[in-house]
Amino acid sequence: MSAIELHTINKVYGNSFHALHDLSFDIRDGEFMVFVGPSGCGKSTALRMIAGLESITSGELRIGGRLVNDVDPKDRDIAMVFQSYALYPHKSVRENIAFPLHMAGLPKAEIASRVDEVARTLELTTLLDRRPALLSGGQRQRVAMGRAIVRKPAAFLMDEPLSNLDAKLRVQMRAEIASLQRKLNVTTVYVTHDQVEAMTMGDRVAVMKGGVLQQVDTPQNLYKRPDNVFVAAFIGSPSMNLYEAVLNGRTLTLGSNNFEVPERVFEYRPSLNGASHRQVIVGIRPEHMNDAAIRPSSAEISAPVTLVEALGSESMVHLNIGAPWVDAGDPDAVADIGDERAAVARFSPKSTVRAGDIARVAVDAEELHFFEPVTRTSIW
């Protein structure tokens, strides 16, 4: 049993900075849980508290049912992979991997066989006698993984382990870590600020902001049913477009455009029924807007095109929707080139729209998201 339970965990630093607010959720035995969020959201602090490297101000942390608030890191039976890998520079790859086993006092023969086994799994056999300084970034990353898995711990903790790798290697290592975790079936907590990593690797993803847990759910649910504006905008790339709109009966007014919202939306969002000039935040994912000339829809809007980014497989079309734009509150979000309020639509590569055109945009209205303007939570 190596489930990890966090119960109303708080972290307040000496300077009164409240880094984590009442963090509560369970990580199931064997689950791959990803903590994701912008810089300063408390995800690494939460991980370090699980590791025992950061003290817990209040709340309870249990690993395998055992209360570990005041247990030393070495006695928690967990292994950690650091962002900088933290390999011991004066030790060879073999000695790095063997170190936790030496500390555990295992017999030499067993240490040797376990190191060899891990080296085979991670394809490090030919590198065992090298020092870390002579390894590439990807190889160092694998050694750090080896040092973690050789102990067969109750849980793995990983703090942005791929952020020092180049984009191509990151994609490859992402898949390798995910498949290794499935193979070993060890509870894993993985911290990243990259939502693509979070979505592709995690069984479940905990989205955090400002030290507060926003939502913990499966990647699919986070995408389909975000709890609030922040999660809606944070998950998905490019981000969901968020605008103030008015719903009157079945008609949605978005800037100068009006279109009918399909009946199905009201079936799974019953609170929207009977709206009379109701102010809402409407969210449209880029993939749910297309060129009406190619894929017509009953819900269409017209918008001037400010920029077209042709990526070959698709075109990112920046549109001036003309409705009040809503800031999702992501401190790391980069404003779009030119106009930060531009909506982004993922058009088919066959689209011929160009910057300066007035595009007719087909909106997949069944996929619209609705949020309360004050609480910024989803309307269901």
Add this chain to the structure above:
Amino acid sequence: MRRARRFNINGMLVNAAALVLVLSYALPYVYLLMTSIKPAADVQQIPPSFLPAVVSLENFREVLQSSALPKAFASSLTVAVLTTVLSLAVAVPAAYVATQYRRRITTLFLLFALVTRMVPSVSLGVPLFQLLKALGLLDTIPGLVLAHTSAAVPLALLLMSAFFEGVPKELEEAARMDGCTRFQAFRKIILPVMTGGIAVTALFTFITSWNEFLYALLLTSEATKTAPIVIAEYNSVYGLAWGAMTAAAVLYSLPVIFVTLALQKQIVGGLTFGAVKG
């Protein structure tokens, strides 16, 4: 083409400047060396000559046969080694804590160490004399070791702090996750990584004690007199024994030169120590 030429001119200018610098450092020592191998009669000739007319080891024979110098060498060596060990024992863990567990108090601690380096040692001589006298440690090896350590610890602390600044905190954390206590992490991981920095600090501490003159003059007399005092005594009311003095000075400089050469690799590694990124 033009760029390559400018590079060459720049390179030559840098080399020339380096040569001038090296010569300005080396010249007094070379003159000392030359004087030490002149026959006693030639040492004080007017005008002085740079190169010896005849090479003679007479001065070396004289100083080695005297009873004072070998004993003073032994005192110097004992004091310098003990000062180095004691200073490192205090400064290495203190610098690690001050840099890796940074608090306002640790910053003040380092600042205070820096301030103590700025106090002229002559102004500390009298209080040290009274302290050691009260402790009954005047003219003893432990007394001089304590005095030298008080001067060497701030230097060692500042040097080691600079080296520890380059050690990522994750190294200790990784070791703690791998089953170490904080102290084991320090002993098994941090210290081996820091050998270069420790070698440099040890050398500077050793040299500080080995060359120290003022405290040795104030706090020792016959029993534990160190070599710098004995060397200075060649200039006495009875005359100035230039030849013997330079020979003793050359002999006294040799251990430092040999230690520096032996630790060259660690020293260069230590001085160029940056992030210890695995």
